[in-house]
Every structure is written in C-alpha cells, then in structure tokens.
Amino acid sequence: MTALSMLAGIALVLVGLFDMFHTLLHPRGKGRLSHAVIVAFWKGSAALGHRFGSAVGPGGMVAVIILWVLLQGVGWALIYAPHLPEAFSYSGVDPAQKGPLTEPLYVAFMTLSTLGYGDVVPNADWVRVIAPLEALTGFALLTAAMTWFMQVHPALARRRTLALRLAALADAEYAAELSQLEPSSAARTLETLTADLAGVCVxxxxxxxxxFFQEEDPEQSLARQLPHVLELRDAGREAPSADVRATARALSEVISHLAQKIQGFVKVEGEPEEVFRAYADDHARRQRE
Structure with missing residues (x-):
C-alpha cells in the first residue's frame, strides 16, 4: 500500500504539472485537463443561454487553477500519507489525535502554500529533501496562475480592438464605397485587417x-462583427485596382485560416460564412427574462 500510495501521488503531481506546461508554455497553449474544464464551463453556460456573460471565461480559468491546486495537494498528500507521523516531528500537537485522511492533506497543502505554522516539521532525510520541492511547486503554481491571466488579456484586447474596427467600418459603409476609394488607401485598410486577423489566429x-470569453458590448464581440470582414473581402475582390484585388486575396487566405481555427471550437465544417455564423450562434446570449 505504501508504494501504491506514493506512485498514485507522484502520478497526480506529474499530471498536474504536465497540464500546466501544455496550457502555459507549450506553443499549442492547450492542456487536456484545462481545456476540458473550460469547455465544460462553456457548455454549461450555453445551456443557460450564456446568462453569466463575461464571467464564464474567468470562471473557467479559476476552476482550472483550483484543479491544479487539488492535483498537487492531493498528490503530495498521497506521497506523505504512508509516512505519517513517523517521518515528521510534531510541536504542541498530538499526532495520535489527527485523522488519517485530514493530516496528510493538511501537511501537503500547508507545504504547497509555503505557509508552515511550525506544528509539523519533516525529520526524515528524504522528506526534508522533497518538501522544499513541493514548496517550489506551490510557488510556481501561484506564478503560473497570475501569468495565465496576464497572457490572456492582451489577446482579448487585440480581439476587441479588431471587432470595434470592423463595427466602425460597417457603420461607415466602407465595403460599399471601397471601389471608389483611392486604391492605396483601400489596400492599406485591407492589409491592416489581414494582419489583425492573422493575430487573432495566433x-x-x-x-x-x-x-470562451463573452463580450458585454456587441461592438467588441468579434463573433458579432466578423461577418463584416467577408463583405470587405468581397468588395476588394471586385475592386478595379489590381493592388486592392491582390490584398483582398491575401485577406481571403487569412479568413480561411481563421475559419479553420474556429472550426475546432464550433465543430462545424464548411465555408467561412457558415463557420462564422456558427461562431456567432455559439456566443449568442439570450435576453434575461
């Protein structure tokens, strides 16, 4: 049982660290566990008509962080459990009065949080070696949580900025007048949109x-504003200027890449128009009754 408990604990610790690595450091930016938790939050929100609005994305991320903490805490508790109380020294505490389940969790989470009240101290050499490693893991987990939120908000800002720009171009009926504009100006606008869409793909x-972040303001919702880029693409294709048409073709390529990326979330295949409609439907909110 001792070996089984320790192996199970090591497995949980490694699974949590592996998921953190793939979510925060891997180029794909998607750990299996973290993605499954956030998707579950999103589906639950969709079933309720996304009535929680912009809280869904942050709520899912907080749930993932809690999962990471539990994996580390329970994992280390399983490692310590077979060696309590022999491998630890107690000060002002009677270990015989402590529960066989709660005591390993207490020791593990106190070490993970780097708090340490001094009532339980490791005295076995191997525990004295690994306890600081757990504390470092806890510090890394806290840093990872802060870093994750700092990473996602610039991406959201870029997406919202693009949505606002598309909304402004739509209000100005830019697509309808594109063929009458100065070719260099029209081409520059399409080039900028191409770069912005490529950034969203990345x-x-x-x-x-x-x-999985909802937007309260429709004008900042890319799901709502993205169809306007199709109008600009079509208008650019029909422009008399060869430069504008070439830029529109580049825009079309990036639109196709973005549609392929969104397909992985909405599970709808087809032309960009169909994928973007599914994207808008996936982010649609029902009005509160």
Missing part, C-alpha cells in the same frame, strides 16, 4: 481559452 492557437 491568439486562438496559443491562448485557446480566449475563445
């Missing part, structure tokens, strides 16, 4: 959790 690849 953000969805490296920060897949950013997809």
């Amino acid at each position: 953000d969805l690849s490296q920060h897949s959790e950013s997809y």
Whole structure:
C-alpha cells in the first residue's frame, strides 16, 4: 500500500504539472485537463443561454487553477500519507489525535502554500529533501496562475480592438464605397485587417481559452462583427485596382485560416460564412427574462 500510495501521488503531481506546461508554455497553449474544464464551463453556460456573460471565461480559468491546486495537494498528500507521523516531528500537537485522511492533506497543502505554522516539521532525510520541492511547486503554481491571466488579456484586447474596427467600418459603409476609394488607401485598410486577423489566429492557437470569453458590448464581440470582414473581402475582390484585388486575396487566405481555427471550437465544417455564423450562434446570449 505504501508504494501504491506514493506512485498514485507522484502520478497526480506529474499530471498536474504536465497540464500546466501544455496550457502555459507549450506553443499549442492547450492542456487536456484545462481545456476540458473550460469547455465544460462553456457548455454549461450555453445551456443557460450564456446568462453569466463575461464571467464564464474567468470562471473557467479559476476552476482550472483550483484543479491544479487539488492535483498537487492531493498528490503530495498521497506521497506523505504512508509516512505519517513517523517521518515528521510534531510541536504542541498530538499526532495520535489527527485523522488519517485530514493530516496528510493538511501537511501537503500547508507545504504547497509555503505557509508552515511550525506544528509539523519533516525529520526524515528524504522528506526534508522533497518538501522544499513541493514548496517550489506551490510557488510556481501561484506564478503560473497570475501569468495565465496576464497572457490572456492582451489577446482579448487585440480581439476587441479588431471587432470595434470592423463595427466602425460597417457603420461607415466602407465595403460599399471601397471601389471608389483611392486604391492605396483601400489596400492599406485591407492589409491592416489581414494582419489583425492573422493575430487573432495566433491568439486562438496559443491562448485557446480566449475563445470562451463573452463580450458585454456587441461592438467588441468579434463573433458579432466578423461577418463584416467577408463583405470587405468581397468588395476588394471586385475592386478595379489590381493592388486592392491582390490584398483582398491575401485577406481571403487569412479568413480561411481563421475559419479553420474556429472550426475546432464550433465543430462545424464548411465555408467561412457558415463557420462564422456558427461562431456567432455559439456566443449568442439570450435576453434575461
């Protein structure tokens, strides 16, 4: 039982660290466990008509962080459990009065949080070696949680900025007048949109959790504003200027890449128009009754 408990604990610790690595450091930016938790939050929110609005994305991330903490805490508790109380010294505490389940959890989570009240201190050499490693893991977990939120917000800001720009171009009926504009100006606008869309593609690849953030303001919702880029693409294709048409073709390529990326979330295949409609439907909110 001692070996089984320790092996199970090591497995939980490694699973948690592996998921943290794939979520925060791997180029794909998507750990299996973290993605499953956030998707579960999103599906639950969708079933309720997304009535929690912008709280869904942050709520899912907080749930993932709690999962990471539990994996580390329970994992280390399983490692310590077979060696309590023999491998530890107690000060002002009678270990015989402590529960066989709660005491390992207490020791593990106190070490993980780097608090340490001094009532339980490791005295076995091997525990004295690994306890600081657990404390470092806890510090890394706290840093990872802060870093994760700091990483996702720039991606959201870029997405919201693009949505606002598309909304402004739509209000100005830019697509309808594109063929009458100065070719260099029209081409520059399409080039900027191409670069912005490419940035969104990269953000969805490296920060897949950013997809699951709702927007309170419709004009900042890319899901609502993205169809306007199709109008600009079509208008650019029909422009008399060869430069504008070439830029529109580049824009079309990036639109296709973005549609392929969104397909992985909405599970709908087809032309970009169909994928973007599914994207808008996936982010639609029902009005509160």
